[in-house]
Amino acid sequence: MTPEITVIICTHNPRRDYLERVLTALEAQTLPQDQWELLLIDNASNSILSSEIDLTWHLHARHVREETLGLTAARLCGFREAKAAILVFADDDNVLAPDYLKHTLAIFRQHSQLGAIGGKSLPEFEVNPEPWFANVDAPLGIRDLGNQIQICIWTETTQSQKQYPPFAPIGAGLAIRKQAAELYVQRIIGNRTRLALGRTGQQLTSGEDNDIVLTLLEASWGIAYFPELQLTHLISAKRLTKEYLARLNRASTKSWIQVLDIHDIRLWPKVPRWTVLPRQIKAFFCYQPWRDPASYIRWQGACGLFEGQAELL
Template sequence: MKNLISVIICTHNPRRDYLDRVLNSLKSQTLSKEEWEFLLIDNASERVLSKEIDITWHPKARHIREENLGLTAARIRAFRESVNEIIVFVDDDNVIEENYLKNTAEILQLNPYIGAIGGKSIAEFETEPEYWFHELGISLGCRDLGEEIKVCSWTQKDIENKKYPDFAPIGAGLVLRKTAFATYFQRIQNNIDGLSLGRTGKKLTSGEDNDIVMTLLESGWSIGYFPQLKLTHLIPKNRLTKEYLAGIKRAINRSWVQVLDMHGIRPWKKISRWTLLPRKLKAFFIYQAWKNEASYILWQGACGIFEGQANLFL
């Protein structure tokens, strides 16, 4: 049978019980193992994963050690190592449904103009979030956009007046056509700003997935949301703390300003760095950051926007 898909897990110091559930979901795929390869990219974990994690259950599995820390570095390595036209990035906390790979292959075979797709990512919380969590607008890589298929491409007019599609694929379960991913790879490998967008160790920077999506749209590819692609996103309790959520809100907003600007979208004006402190102090009172956890986290998000604006070039 034709080898169609490269399934990639990029992981750094994974939580083993979560990773075991992810691996079990791969073992249960209805698509024959003869039709996909499996690469486990150990991104500079403290313990060498090839010595601890058995992937011999798959006939086309490989352990790959990437010493350059960071999600972008791990994905670039995956691009170089994978041999198939379809790449499926499965995070080390993504439990994919049994038809995920079969559905992926069918969708891309029927839609040759689509370069990237995603689907539903349903949260499974280790502990129930606090009552104020849903006020924050932080998805933590989870979403359910309903049962309607959504597809987007940018015409020349769209490129001149770009708007990021709200149903664009996210990192959880991200599917890419390798020929489309190559356009991103060619642009990013010597782009310092782009290389800095992905998560690196404990740093919460983000924006890499948005960068990939916009690069593909600018290159003439379509992107889509397909609800038949479903996964469970495992959310540990340490990602629901005030400290973590404040850090991720700030980092996401700062990166959002940066990545939009990289693609010629600037809804915010450039601000002087010396104005950061007074702006943050003013926002502290506007958001009443002392009042409760949600107010504090939203204030941190505003600080991230200010920092992004200060980093813009004239």
């Protein structure tokens, strides 16, 4: 019997206590195991995870080793290996609600025009964030857009306007039809810029989720937010530091400009490379990053913006 859903966990040197919680949540799924398979993509971890992580509790689980480091490479591996028509990506710190797979299957059965969907990603912090954290809009994969379903399908009119939906799925808990995923793979193979998107080791480059969403919208697939899809996002203490959030904000802002430009969306003009440093210095005095961590993180985002503008063609 061919599974209807493939759950794909892409991981590189995972934190074991977090990964165990991810797997325990999958073991508790209400969708019978004979209807879904599990792939653990070991993305060039220092140790071979197949010898350390037990998946024998699942009827259809496999370890797959991907030696090319990077989230995009790991996801492409998952696309190739998956047997099901629906793929669900769970990061190694995403604890899916027990009915996540059941709801995913029901939604795709009911909405044939949807190519990718997502839902709520609620944080569980290892330590309480500092007070300044509330003033930082950092892309940590935290999302709660309320209890209303939101759907976007580009028409001929909206194709020309190309506005990125604010409720588009994020990587945490991303569910995508394999048919739509194969279209995305066809688009990026051989494209070094798009293949380089996604986190690689300690590099915090992002944008691969946005690239997937825009590719599907351009191909007339719909994307949507369904509040019944809920997961808990485990956020470690190290991801709440000023230094980490500053690096993340700078890298993600630069990547955002890059991804939009790939899809002919240019919200900011190109700037000469020689102006980047003067712009960053000017922004330094505007944002006053010496005042508090939130101001420093926002300034780093501005630095990433200028760097992205300079790399526009």
